[in-house]
Amino acid sequence: MRPVAMSTPLPSALTVSTPALVVDLDIFEANVAALDALLRGTGKTVRPHVKTHRTPELARRQLGGSVTGLTSSTVGEAEAMVDAGFDDLLVANEVVDPAKIARLVALADRASITVAADDPEPVAALSRAATAAGVTVGVLIDVDILLHRCGVGSARDAIALAGQIERLPGLRLRGIMGYEGRLRLTDDDRSGKIAGAYAALAETAAALRDAGFPVDVVSAAGTSTLREALADPTITEIQAGVYALMEPELLIMDLPFRCAAVLRGTVISRHPGRIVLDVGRRVVGMEYGPPVPVGFAVQAISIGDEHATMMMEDPLPPLGSQLDLTPGQVRTTFNLHDHVWVSRGDSIVDRWPITARGSSQ
Ligand SMILES: Cc1ncc(COP(=O)(O)O)c(C=O)c1O
Numbered sequence: 389m390r391p392v393a394m395s396t397p398l399p400s401a402l403t404v405s406t407p408a409l410v411v412d413l414d415i416f417e418a419n420v421a422a423l424d425a426l427l428r429g430t431g432k433t434v435r436p437h438v439k440t441h442r443t444p445e446l447a448r449r450q451l452g453g454s455v456t457g458l459t460s461s462t463v464g465e466a467e468a469m470v471d472a473g474f475d476d477l478l479v480a481n482e483v484v485d486p487a488k489i490a491r492l493v494a495l496a497d498r499a500s501i502t503v504a505a506d507d508p509e510p511v512a513a514l515s516r517a518a519t520a521a522g523v524t525v526g527v528l529i530d531v532d533i534l535l536h537r538c539g540v541g542s543a544r545d546a547i548a549l550a551g552q553i554e555r556l557p558g559l560r561l562r563g564i565m566g567y568e569g570r571l572r573l574t575d576d577d578r579s580g581k582i583a584g585a586y587a588a589l590a591e592t593a594a595a596l597r598d599a600g601f602p603v604d605v606v607s608a609a610g611t612s613t614l615r616e617a618l619a620d621p622t623i624t625e626i627q628a629g630v631y632a633l634m635e636p637e638l639l640i641m642d643l644p645f646r647c648a649a650v651l652r653g654t655v656i657s658r659h660p661g662r663i664v665l666d667v668g669r670r671v672v673g674m675e676y677g678p679p680v681p682v683g684f685a686v687q688a689i690s691i692g693d694e695h696a697t698m699m700m701e702d703p704l705p706p707l708g709s710q711l712d713l714t715p716g717q718v719r720t721t722f723n724l725h726d727h728v729w730v731s732r733g734d735s736i737v738d739r740w741p742i743t744a745r746g747s748s749q
Pocket of ligand 1: 437440461480567570608609610612627628629630631
């Protein structure tokens with residue numbers, strides 16, 4: 389993937405109006421460097437998933453080292469990234485409706501585009517559209533390795549689909565992908581599930597190769613299964629996304645990443661044993677629990693639409709002071725904001741648009 393020019397930092401120090409999403413760029417860059425160090429010498433590549441932040445300026449800072457391109461979950465995210473200058477995108481999801489297929493093919497005229505597929509019909513439609521436009525679209529056969537969501541259910545189906553992709557013009561079979569989902573340390577039979585998922589990938593890759601099909605890419609895994617994916621001999625490419633920003637629930641795993649994003653709020657009300665911050669569910673994703681206070685202790689936290697009410701012991705922070713909370717779910721959180729503020733040390737140094745915010749189509 390060719391390097392893309394960085395934006396110029398804003399000239400003066402900035403203060404933020406709250407509630408605001410702030411990324412600590414030092415931590416973000418350290419996470420990116422830590423992933424690169426883990427991959428070095430493994431022969432594997434990484435394709436950062438931009439669904440995490442939908443922010444081109446952050447994606448730019450994930451390039452280099454073992455990064456071959458970006459992963460997106462929607463055509464809209466891919467469009468935003470190509471518009472921002474990125475030239476290699478994997479849409480790691482099924483695209484079946486004609487309008488989206490047309491957008492995908494239009495993108496393939498401007499960048500290297502690969503898409504997941506698990507059914508002959510959209511593959512045939514993609515071939516017709518790509519041929520009419522005179523472009524080639526890469527295809528990864530999506531394999532259902534654990535989630536029972538998308539993906540072909542057997543090596544036999546993978547071989548049938550591979551035959552069709554190879555026969556049709558405008559398409560290039562690049563290999564397979566499979567996503568095992570987030571597997572927490574506390575999940576029942578975690579290692580058995582991962583082993584089963586990776587065995588399904590290996591079996592499918594071997595069956596395709598035996599049948600004479602190319603399998604240059606075996607793309608899988610996210611942050612929670614990074615160590616297992618690195619140790620797996622079949623996987624060639626890792627689709628991790630959250631690693632660069634991290635989430636509190638993943639901190640107990642043996643991973644060299646720290647939380648880089650916070651919600652900055654202002655104390656707007658103060659009472660004995662209680663303060664209220666202007667951070668509510670309109671600005672923070674709550675699927676993995678409430679946001680976590682940074683550098684201060686609370687006895688309890690409750691989140692409303694616009695308020696975080698926190699029970700605290702004295703001394704309480706003054707009215708008007710700013711405090712940070714780490715979001716439990718960064719993907720939803722980023723999708724709730726137009727901009728992300730950027731800090732280095734104690735200073736705010738920039739503000740970047742979350743360009744693909746809302747690009748869920
Ligand atoms: C298909 C796919 N690949 C990779 C990932 C990345 O996982 P993570 O963000 O936990 O690293 C996701 C996340 O949801 C995904 O849906």
